[in-house]
Amino acid sequence: MSEGQRYSAKEAERRWQDEWSKQRIFATDNDDPRPKYYILEMFPYPSGRIHMGHVRNYTMGDVVARFMRVRGHNVLHPMGWDAFGMPAENAAMQNRVHPKDWTYDNIASMRGQLKLMGLSLDWDREFATCDIDYYSQQQRLFLDFYETGLAYRKNARVNWDPVDHTVLANEQVIDGRGWRSGALVEQRDLTQWFFRITAFSDELLTALDHLDRWPDRVRLMQRNWIGRSDGLRLRFEIAEAKRTDIEDLEVFTSRPDTLFGASFLAIAPDHPLADTIAATDPMLADFIAACRRGDTSAATLETAEKFGHDTGVKVVHPFRPRERLPVYVANFILMEYGTGAVFGCPAHDQRDFEFATKYGLPIRAVVAPVDRFDNESDLVAWLEQFMAGEEAYVGDGQLINSDFLDGLSVPDAKEEIARRLENSTLGDAPQAVRQTNYRLRDWGISRQRYWGCPIPIIHCDNCGVVPVPIEDLPVKLPDDVSFDQPGNPLERHPSWSHVACPKCDGPARRETDTMDTFVDSSWYFARFTAPRASNPTDRAAADAWLPVNQYIGGIEHAILHLLYARFFTRAMAATDHLGLSEPFAGLFTQGMVAHETYRRIDGTWASPAEIVIEEKDGRRTAIDKATSEAIEIGPIEKMSKSRRNTVDPTDIIERYGADTARWFMLSDSPPERDVIWTEGGVEGAHRFIQRIWRIVSDAATDPAWPAGTLAAQQSFTPAALELRRTAHRILKAVSDHFAALRFNVAVAKIYQLVNAVAAVEPSARRGDVSLALAHREALELTVQMMAPMVPHLAESCWETLGYSDLVATRDWPQPDPALLVEDTILLPVQINGKKRAELTITAGAADSDVENATLALEAVQKALAGKPPRKIIIVPGRIVNVVV
RNA sequence: GCGGGCGUGGCGGAACUGGUAGACGCAAGGGACUUAAAAUCCCUUGGGCUUGGCCCGUGCGGGUUCGACUCCCGCCGCCCGCACCA
Numbered sequence: 005m006s007e008g009q010r011y012s013a014k015e016a017e018r019r020w021q022d023e024w025s026k027q028r029i030f031a032t033d034n035d036d037p038r039p040k041y042y043i044l045e046m047f048p049y050p051s052g053r054i055h056m057g058h059v060r061n062y063t064m065g066d067v068v069a070r071f072m073r074v075r076g077h078n079v080l081h082p083m084g085w086d087a088f089g090m091p092a093e094n095a096a097m098q099n100r101v102h103p104k105d106w107t108y109d110n111i112a113s114m115r116g117q118l119k120l121m122g123l124s125l126d127w128d129r130e131f132a133t134c135d136i137d138y139y140s141q142q143q144r145l146f147l148d149f150y151e152t153g154l155a156y157r158k159n160a161r162v163n164w165d166p167v168d169h170t171v172l173a174n175e176q177v178i179d180g181r182g183w184r185s186g187a188l189v190e191q192r193d194l195t196q197w198f199f200r201i202t203a204f205s206d207e208l209l210t211a212l213d214h215l216d217r218w219p220d221r222v223r224l225m226q227r228n229w230i231g232r233s234d235g236l237r238l239r240f241e242i243a244e245a246k247r248t249d250i251e252d253l254e255v256f257t258s259r260p261d262t263l264f265g266a267s268f269l270a271i272a273p274d275h276p277l278a279d280t281i282a283a284t285d286p287m288l289a290d291f292i293a294a295c296r297r298g299d300t301s302a303a304t305l306e307t308a309e310k311f312g313h314d315t316g317v318k319v320v321h322p323f324r325p326r327e328r329l330p331v332y333v334a335n336f337i338l339m340e341y342g343t344g345a346v347f348g349c350p351a352h353d354q355r356d357f358e359f360a361t362k363y364g365l366p367i368r369a370v371v372a373p374v375d376r377f378d379n380e381s382d383l384v385a386w387l388e389q390f391m392a393g394e395e396a397y398v399g400d401g402q403l404i405n406s407d408f409l410d411g412l413s414v415p416d417a418k419e420e421i422a423r424r425l426e427n428s429t430l431g432d433a434p435q436a437v438r439q440t441n442y443r444l445r446d447w448g449i450s451r452q453r454y455w456g457c458p459i460p461i462i463h464c465d466n467c468g469v470v471p472v473p474i475e476d477l478p479v480k481l482p483d484d485v486s487f488d489q490p491g492n493p494l495e496r497h498p499s500w501s502h503v504a505c506p507k508c509d510g511p512a513r514r515e516t517d518t519m520d521t522f523v524d525s526s527w528y529f530a531r532f533t534a535p536r537a538s539n540p541t542d543r544a545a546a547d548a549w550l551p552v553n554q555y556i557g558g559i560e561h562a563i564l565h566l567l568y569a570r571f572f573t574r575a576m577a578a579t580d581h582l583g584l585s586e587p588f589a590g591l592f593t594q595g596m597v598a599h600e601t602y603r604r605i606d607g608t609w610a611s612p613a614e615i616v617i618e619e620k621d622g623r624r625t626a627i628d629k630a631t632s633e634a635i636e637i638g639p640i641e642k643m644s645k646s647r648r649n650t651v652d653p654t655d656i657i658e659r660y661g662a663d664t665a666r667w668f669m670l671s672d673s674p675p676e677r678d679v680i681w682t683e684g685g686v687e688g689a690h691r692f693i694q695r696i697w698r699i700v701s702d703a704a705t706d707p708a709w710p711a712g713t714l715a716a717q718q719s720f721t722p723a724a725l726e727l728r729r730t731a732h733r734i735l736k737a738v739s740d741h742f743a744a745l746r747f748n749v750a751v752a753k754i755y756q757l758v759n760a761v762a763a764v765e766p767s768a769r770r771g772d773v774s775l776a777l778a779h780r781e782a783l784e785l786t787v788q789m790m791a792p793m794v795p796h797l798a799e800s801c802w803e804t805l806g807y808s809d810l811v812a813t814r815d816w817p818q819p820d821p822a823l824l825v826e827d828t829i830l831l832p833v834q835i836n837g838k839k840r841a842e843l844t845i846t847a848g849a850a851d852s853d854v855e856n857a858t859l860a861l862e863a864v865q866k867a868l869a870g871k872p873p874r875k876i877i878i879v880p881g882r883i884v885n886v887v888v
Numbered sequence: 889g890c891g892g893g894c895g896u897g898g899c900g901g902a903a904c905u906g907g908u909a910g911a912c913g914c915a916a917g918g919g920a921c922u923u924a925a926a927a928u929c930c931c932u933u934g935g936g937c938u939u940g941g942c943c944c945g946u947g948c949g950g951g952u953u954c955g956a957c958u959c960c961c962g963c964c965g966c967c968c969g970c971a972c973c974a
Binding site for chain 1: 889890891892893894899900901902907908911912913914915927928953954955956968969970971972973974
C-alpha cells in the first residue's frame with residue numbers, strides 16, 4: 005500500500021464540518037412537511053471542558069439524529085447549556101471572576117469542543133438557561149404557576165449552613181455538616197417558595213404505566229419515589245381530655261386490619277399535641293429538643309435506635325371502649341407524612357416491634373399464615389414460635405384474636421374496618437376516612453444564591469406578596485455584585501431589592517431568592533421548539549414537535565430531573581403553554597465511561613496521561629513518565645476528577661480524530677452499560693477507520709472498479725449473488741439495530757460486511773463484471789451504513805467512490821426483499837436435541853421432503869440403527885430434530 | 889431490610905418468539921512481506937480426549953420440553969436504587 009493513502013482525520017473532519025455548516029444541512033425548519041422526529045440528549049452543565057460521558061451521550065444521539073434524517077424525517081436535534089448553578093459562584097469566590105463571564109467563557113470553549121465532534125446539531129437554536137431571554141420566560145411561567153396556585157409560599161424546615169448563609173439540599177449535608185463550609189448544619193424554619201408537584205402525584209404515578217419506551221428501572225424508581233400508600237385516617241378519642249383540651253388524635257395507617265393488635269400510639273416530636281403537653285412537662289420538652297438535635301441523615305437513621313417518651317395521655321380503642329392505649333412521642337415518627345401520628349401494632353410492624361420490646365408494651369399477633377396450618381395445634385405452635393422470635397410478622401394471612409375480623413383475609417379485614425369506622429362517628433365527624441398518601445413532597449425551589457433565575461415577586465409591607473407584573477419582566481440579575489463575603493449577594497446589593505410596590509407604589513422589597521437550577525432544566529426541551537418565541541412557548545411549534553421522541557441521558561437523573569420535567573409539562577399544560585402531559589415518549593439511559601486507576605506509592609492518583617503501560621510476559625505495569633517509578637494499577641472505575649482517571653476528549657480527537665472516538669464509544673459495550681475506555685480499544689477503532697479508507701480508496705482506483713452501478717445488470721454469478729445477499733441482509737440488520745439503539749451490534753454487523761467486501765479479490769472482480777458491480781454496491785452500502793456513526797470518514801469515502809453530493813443527505817438505502825430470502829438453506833439437524841448434521845435444502849421445501857432428506861443423512865441412519873424414529877420435529881426454515 | 893438488574897472463552901460482548909452457543913472486536917500464538925521495525929495480510933484460538941471422530945460446556949442444584957443462555961423453583965455471587973413513609 006502506498007503511504008500517501010493514509011487517512012488524515014484532522015483535515016477531513018474540518019473540511020466536512022465546514023461543508024455541512026456551509027450547506028446548513030442540520031438547520032431545522034419548523035414548517036418542513038416531512039414527519040417530525042425530536043431527538044434530544046440531556047444538555048450539559050458548562051463546567052469548562054467536555055468529558056467522555058458527554059462524548060458518549062452526544063455520539064449516541066447523533067447517530068439517531070443522522071439515521072432518522074436520512075430515513076426521511078424532519079429531525080430536531082438541538083443543543084444548549086444548563087448554565088445556572090453553584091460552581092459559577094464558587095469560581096467567583098475563589099478566582100475573583102464574575103459568574104457570568106466564567107459561564108459564558110466555559111460555554112464558548114465547550115461549544116468549540118462539541119463542534120470538533122461533528123455532531124449534526126441545529127446550532128441556530130442554541131441557548132443557555134442563564135440567557136436573559138430564557139430566564140425571563142421562566143419567570144413568566146412562575147407567575148402563571150403562581151396565578152393558578154401551582155406555585156406558593158410556605159414555612160418549611162430546611163438545612164441551613166450558617167457559614168455560607170444558604171439552604172442546603174439533603175444531599176449537600178454530609179455527616180451533619182455543610183459539604184462546602186464544613187459547618188454544623190442547623191435546622192431553620194424559613195418561608196420558601198414551592199411548586200405544587202403533589203397536585204399531580206397520582207397522575208405522575210399512573211401515567212408511568214403508559215411510558216412503555218422508558219426503562220422499567222426508571223419507572224420503578226419514580227413509582228417508589230412518589231410512594232403511593234392507600235389507607236385510613238382514623239381518630240382516637242383521648243381519654244380524660246381535659247388535660248389538654250384536645251379531644252382526639254388522628255393517625256394514618258395502611259394496615260387498619262391490625263387495629264386489634266394495637267398497643268400504643270406514637271406521635272412525631274413536632275406534633276401539636278407533643279407541643280401542648282411539653283408546655284407542662286419539662287422532661288418531654290427535653291426529649292423533643294433532643295430529637296430535633298438528632299442527625300437526620302439517612303446513614304444515621306439506619307442505625308438509630310428508636311426512642312420514645314410516654315406523654316401520659318391515653319386514647320380509647322375504637323372497638324374496645326374499655327381499653328386504653330398510651331400515647332408516646334417517638335423519634336421515628338415524621339410530622340411530614342400522614343398525620344404525624346401512628347398506632348403501633350408491634351406484632352406486624354418491625355419498627356413497632358422494636359419499640360414495644362424496648363418499652364415493655366404488649367405484642368399481640370392478629371394475623372397468622374393459617375394456610376400453612378392443618379389444625380389448631382399448628383396455630384398454637386406458630387404463635388409460640390412467633391412470640392419467642394425477634395421479628396414482626398409482616399406477611400399475608402388470616403385475622404385472629406380480632407373479634408369480628410376473625411377468619412377474614414387481610415384485604416377483607418381492611419375493608420371491614422374501613423366500612424365500620426366510616427359509618428361511626430366521633431364527635432360530629434366520621435371516626436375514619438379512607439385516604440391515599442404519597443411520599444412525594446412539594447418541590448422547594450428557593451435558593452439563597454445569586455447565579456440563578458430570580459423569583460419574580462415583590463414583598464410589600466402593605467400589600468403582602470405581590471407578583472411582578474408580566475410587563476415588568478424580566479427581573480434581571482444585577483451585574484454589580486460582590487462575592488467577597490458569604491451569603492446571597494442579591495440580599496446585600498445596595499439597591500437591587502428596593503423597588504416600589506406594583507400595587508400601592510409604596511416602598512417594597514424584591515424576593516432575593518433565586519430558583520433551584522432544576523427548574524431551568526424542567527422545560528428547556530419545550531423552548532427548543534421555538535427558542536426565540538416571545539412567550540415561553542410557541543404553541544404551534546410545541547404542539548408539532550413534542551413529545552421528544554427519544555431522550556438520552558444518564559441514569560443519575562432517573563428521579564429528580566425526569567420527574568420535575570414531567571411535572572412541568574403538566575403545569576405548563578394547565579397554564580396553556582403546552583398541550584400534552586408527557587414530555588419524553590422514549591427515554592434511554594446510557595451507561596458511564598470507566599477507566600483503570602493508577603496510584604502512586606505515596607497514595608496520590610496518577611492520570612492516564614502521566615503514565616506509560618509496559619507489558620512483559622503478559623503482565624502489565626504502569627510507569628510514571630516523570631519519575632520512571634512503578635505505579636500500582638488499580639481497579640476500573642467511573643471516570644472522575646477525584647481519581648484522576650479521566651481522558652480528555654479533545655486529546656483523543658486531536659490525535660485520532662472524532663470518528664475514532666465516536667466509533668470506539670459505539671463499539672463493543674451495549675449503550676446502557678458502562679464502557680471501559682482503553683488505549684487498546686481506541687487504537688483498534690483507529691485501525692478500523694484506516695482500514696475502511698484503504699479498502700475504499702484501493703477499490704476506487706483499481707482497474708476493476710466498474711464505471712456504472714448494478715441497476716442494469718441482468719445476471720449475477722453465485723459469488724456476486726452471495727455478496728449481494730450478505731450486504732442486503734446486513735443492511736436490514738443494521739437498520740433494525742439503529743432503530744433499537746443497539747449500536748454495538750450494528751458495529752459488529754458492519755464489521756462482518758467489511759470483512760466480506762475485503763475478501764473479494766481484485767483478480768476475481770476483474771474476471772466477473774457482476775461481482776465487480778456487487779462489490780461496488782456492498783462498499784457503497786457499507787459507507788452509507790457507517791455514515792451516522794463516523795460521518796466524516798463516510799463523506800471522504802463517498803467522495804472517493806465518485807459522488808459529488810453529501811452522504812449525510814442521501815436517503816437511507818432500502819434492502820431488496822428478494823435478496824433477503826434464500827433459495828437454499830442450511831438446516832441444522834439435531835438428534836435428541838443435539839446438533840449432529842446439516843442439511844442443505846431448498847427454502848420452503850415441504851416438511852415431507854425435509855423429513856425424507858433428513859432420514860437419508862448418514863448421521864441419522866447411524867443413530868437410528870435400522871429402527872424407525874420415535875418422532876421428527878421440523879421447524880420450517882430453522883431446525884430439524886430427530887428423536888430416537 | 890425492601891425493590892430491581894446481572895452472572896456466557898483470557899477480556900468487551902453476540903445469540904430473534906424456546907431452535908446450530910461463543911457472531912464481531914480486543915488480547916494471545918504461529919506464518920508471509922521487510923536488511924530491520926512499524927504498518928498490512930493469512931492462519932489458529934471455550935475445555936478435554938483414545939482427534940477424519942467423540943465427550944463436556946452459558947454461576948450452582950433441580951424441573952418443564954423433542955430441544956433451555958432463554959421459561960419455572962431453590963441457592964450462591966456481584967451491581968444499582970430506595971430506606972424509620974406508618
